[in-house]
Amino acid sequence: MELLLVIIIGLLYAAGIYMMLRRSLVKLIIGLILLGNGANLLIFLLGRIVKGKPPIIDDASYVLAEIYADPVPQALILTAIVISFGLQAFAIILIKRAYKVVKTDDLDEMNATDEDL
Amino acid sequence: MSNPYIILPIISQLFTAILLMFFWTQKNTQKAISVIMSLVTLGISVWLLTIVLKNGIHVTQAGSWEAPFGITFIADPLSSLMVLLTSLAGLAVSIFSVGSVRNARVRFGYFPIFHFLLMGLNGAFLTGDIFNLYVWFEIIIISSFVLITLGGEKAQIEGSIKYVTMNLLASAIFLTAIAILYGLVGSLNMADLSIKVANLENRRLVNVTAILFFVGFGIKSAVFPLHFWLPASYHTPPPAISAIFGGLLTKVGVYALLRVFTLIFVPDEFMINLISWVAGLTILTGCIGALIQNNIRKVFSYLIVGHIGYMIAGLGMFTEAALIGTVFYLIHDIIVKTNLFMVSGLIFKIKGTFSMRNLGGLYKEYPKLSLLMAIPIFSLVGIPPLSGFWAKLFWVESGFAIENFMLVAFIIAGSFLTLFVMAKLWAEVFWKDGDKLPKKINVKYFWELKPLKRTAMVFPIVFLSLISLYIGLGADHVIQLSTIIGKQLMDTTPYIEAVLGPINESQP
Numbered sequence: 282m283e284l285l286l287v288i289i290i291g292l293l294y295a296a297g298i299y300m301m302l303r304r305s306l307v308k309l310i311i312g313l314i315l316l317g318n319g320a321n322l323l324i325f326l327l328g329r330i331v332k333g334k335p336p337i338i339d340d341a342s343y344v345l346a347e348i349y350a351d352p353v354p355q356a357l358i359l360t361a362i363v364i365s366f367g368l369q370a371f372a373i374i375l376i377k378r379a380y381k382v383v384k385t386d387d388l389d390e391m392n393a394t395d396e397d398l
Numbered sequence: 399m400s401n402p403y404i405i406l407p408i409i410s411q412l413f414t415a416i417l418l419m420f421f422w423t424q425k426n427t428q429k430a431i432s433v434i435m436s437l438v439t440l441g442i443s444v445w446l447l448t449i450v451l452k453n454g455i456h457v458t459q460a461g462s463w464e465a466p467f468g469i470t471f472i473a474d475p476l477s478s479l480m481v482l483l484t485s486l487a488g489l490a491v492s493i494f495s496v497g498s499v500r501n502a503r504v505r506f507g508y509f510p511i512f513h514f515l516l517m518g519l520n521g522a523f524l525t526g527d528i529f530n531l532y533v534w535f536e537i538i539i540i541s542s543f544v545l546i547t548l549g550g551e552k553a554q555i556e557g558s559i560k561y562v563t564m565n566l567l568a569s570a571i572f573l574t575a576i577a578i579l580y581g582l583v584g585s586l587n588m589a590d591l592s593i594k595v596a597n598l599e600n601r602r603l604v605n606v607t608a609i610l611f612f613v614g615f616g617i618k619s620a621v622f623p624l625h626f627w628l629p630a631s632y633h634t635p636p637p638a639i640s641a642i643f644g645g646l647l648t649k650v651g652v653y654a655l656l657r658v659f660t661l662i663f664v665p666d667e668f669m670i671n672l673i674s675w676v677a678g679l680t681i682l683t684g685c686i687g688a689l690i691q692n693n694i695r696k697v698f699s700y701l702i703v704g705h706i707g708y709m710i711a712g713l714g715m716f717t718e719a720a721l722i723g724t725v726f727y728l729i730h731d732i733i734v735k736t737n738l739f740m741v742s743g744l745i746f747k748i749k750g751t752f753s754m755r756n757l758g759g760l761y762k763e764y765p766k767l768s769l770l771m772a773i774p775i776f777s778l779v780g781i782p783p784l785s786g787f788w789a790k791l792f793w794v795e796s797g798f799a800i801e802n803f804m805l806v807a808f809i810i811a812g813s814f815l816t817l818f819v820m821a822k823l824w825a826e827v828f829w830k831d832g833d834k835l836p837k838k839i840n841v842k843y844f845w846e847l848k849p850l851k852r853t854a855m856v857f858p859i860v861f862l863s864l865i866s867l868y869i870g871l872g873a874d875h876v877i878q879l880s881t882i883i884g885k886q887l888m889d890t891t892p893y894i895e896a897v898l899g900p901i902n903e904s905q906p
Contacts, residue, residue: 297570301563301567306559309563313563313566313570316567316570319570319574320570320574320577321573323574323578324573324576326581327577327580351584353586354577354580357529357576357580360529360533361532364533364536368536368539368540368543371540371543371544372562372566375543375547375558375559375562376559378547378550378555379555379556382550382551383552383555383556388559391556391559392556393552393553393556
């Protein structure tokens, strides 16, 4: 399971970076989404993937002796997902707006900022 | 020392932003509330710095969860100083916005978002938890996204695409770095991380994580070769927004670098070399880039990049004197860069253009205003005894002490380039005979404004220029403050003990 996740994370990062390097605005956003998902899965992986091991200490002991599923990374992912959801929604509206104003989907043609104003 | 009131700067900005939303359509009420509450926050920040300097570091644990398990908020001298500088720049820009931001932008929520941005900045400075820092960074960038796109002009939208992309990428890298760090040590509290990372066996993995943090914060603070988004976007929004971005947003990146690389990853030889080279090249690219620009706001944007290089250079030397210099320069740079972007806004209001080729004759027409604008321009160059000078003294001195002549050369070259750029700007904008520019219909010129609005544009420049003069002429006080902070950056034991309680020496 871990190995599978590692490969998926690697693929997500690679695909994300690749998509960001394309010229199209839509692919840029897809790249950002993939990259964000890769980061979220990475946090999930580092919180140990175990089945049926909740981090609950039974009455007889004070510390967890066995390997347990760490709840902190899961809380982190929840936060990260919510944040990236908001940011991605904003980014999608932004490219729609950009398409309307600049009338192109090609990043190479967006060079109004380099002109002398 | 536990003191829950240290999060007051965050709360007051949050309260302001929410209050402003109740007056969504009343633009005059919004302006009044924004200025008054900025003053209140300034008062709170002054109080915070005074008690921190008097009683030592203050810590509060959110929800009384003991560190390292809960989220820690910590006000040490560096973070309370940053909060104070944020409030100063925030007050100035708030007043400047009253005079310069168009009503259409105010009606779409300019002021509430502005205060959310300041809240995010204060949060980022006061937190003692690395994931919480990430969350504050996200609050900062989402507010800045709205501010940079507000208005939706063509150049603005194009600039913001670059800005948004690079910031989202930086956040993803920062998050990756946090994930790996958590996987390595299983903690998020910065003081706890400081102890645990130092004890790790696998130094290679630690270095990889450190580089991920460096890249993440490096994009945000615009260091070479990650700076290209900054000159492509900072000149597009209205001057008031450029001012707060130019003054504060890149400096959060510098603050985070200072914090992470003094507390968590104490740089080894490899990191020192990396940071030094990056710093040197940042100085060179920023200052040379500024040479060939024609738009005054682009000149200032490139100079931001160049001067970020100075501060990173101080970190790259990693001596106490160099860090004192960095802190001093941070104080100077926030004030002066905010001021310069406001100056560019004022020039635009007078002449209707940002282009140096078309500008000219400002000194003949407005001699008093020109002399006022000369203060930030020459403070930036650092002509002694103005404020940019003193920090360089520290860097050159410690550069010679540790025999890092490369950085000394870069810093001195950068100073000369800055001098040249600013002299050129002064000659082109103020001294050259100005042509009569065609009147633009959609620009409301300075002389057409009501006296109140004119005062609102000039007063913040006077205010920040006075602070600049104080930093330069009263350098003694500022150096004392920087020395306290520089000492604490080198010796982080007080910070760690404030969060976790006294450290037991026998423990590894």
